[in-house]
Amino acid sequence: MSNGRRLTARGRERRDELVAYATRRFAENGFHPTSVSDIVDGVGVGKGVFYWYFPSKDDLFLEILRDALLDLRRCQQAALADAEDPLQRIELGIRASLAWSADHREILKLVMFAWSEENFASALKKGRRVATADTARHVQDAIDEGLIPAGDADALATSIRGVTEELSRVHLVDGDRLDDTVVATAVRMCLGGLAASGADRAEIG
Amino acid sequence: MSNGRRLTARGRERRDELVAYATRRFAENGFHPTSVSDIVDGVGVGKGVFYWYFPSKDDLFLEILRDALLDLRRCQQAALADAEDPLQRIELGIRASLAWSADHREILKLVMFAWSEENFASALKKGRRVATADTARHVQDAIDEGLIPAGDADALATSIRGVTEELSRVHLVDGDRLDDTVVATAVRMCLGGLAASGADRAEIG
């Protein structure tokens, strides 16, 4: 149980070491194919060490997941703290998300996996609700200030996440760079989509 | 080995039954937590039946995945066959994707999982390259015809898929409906994003 236990400096180091190695292996190999024995062998310790720091393999995974979502959110909020214009905040949020993903590419795969099993997916859903609400607030602000046409702020926020995450996935999962073109495309799609009214497509048909 | 084997009508039925049941269980429970025994027990047959029709559990999963990607593509192409305007084709493709996802919600989870393990992910990547190319061609057409500003057609196509998939995920995985508002939002974001030039955000800052 990692809950109430007091850790020495050495203990904290060992724990971090396990988290880091497990994260890497989970991302490379998948969660289930990576056994607890793989992890402790990789770190070079006995199996009991794992269960000294974590109640179970599932709990470790949940911890990795929750910490990641938390850290991403912190980065986003820090990035847009100074901007006052809602659309500028959205753009800064997008850029922060992409930068964070580039620095934590392993996490992308873990998140994909987490969707596929209920006990992990529920943690994700909670995180997503929060993230969507964050963005949706700025979208609604932009609507209220007359900067963009009205619309479903939640669905718009979800779309924005869809763009940033899919671009991250495609360009980062295989080790590619996330170059400026891609970032510019993300911004173009999101801000352009927000700026459009649903009626625009009447022009097309 | 399902390869060269000749199946009677009864055989084909049994095989389909296994595929259908396995798909459902994989989506509900996850791939690894669903054992071959679970599947054959659920269908009410002996274990040997499974290995009569499929060489392995992994192969079954790959088959489900590939068939799904193929079917989705067929639906998309059928949907946009009549339209000539590139942007109209894109819109029809988006609507077809959303409709297909609504009719195959289990697949969404399987795809998420598939990303997390290399042997499955590689099948996905191949499918995605094709899907991206399909969309990117219409995007490029629209650029060439002067309907939208220039840009990275591949990244734009990827963004479109990001929007449609994320909206599908959020609104379908938990059994919600995919109502018209959401579809309209998807179309607004995608066509609006395409219509925007990257320079638009200069207005904002």
Place this chain on the structure above:
DNA sequence: CGAGCCCTTGACCACCCGGTCAAGGGTTTC
């Protein structure tokens, strides 16, 4: 110095997994 706690070890456990296979029932075919 010794008490007490943090940390580590690795053999061990019960369980279940994917996959095999010899045997036999049903259908089809000639």
Place this chain on the structure above:
DNA sequence: GAAACCCTTGACCGGGTGGTCAAGGGCTCG
């Protein structure tokens, strides 16, 4: 009718799984 093939059964296998635990090392205090 019988040969040939499709399909089904379920006991069985080797091996790996997540998790436990008694035992002990070593650091940190009083």
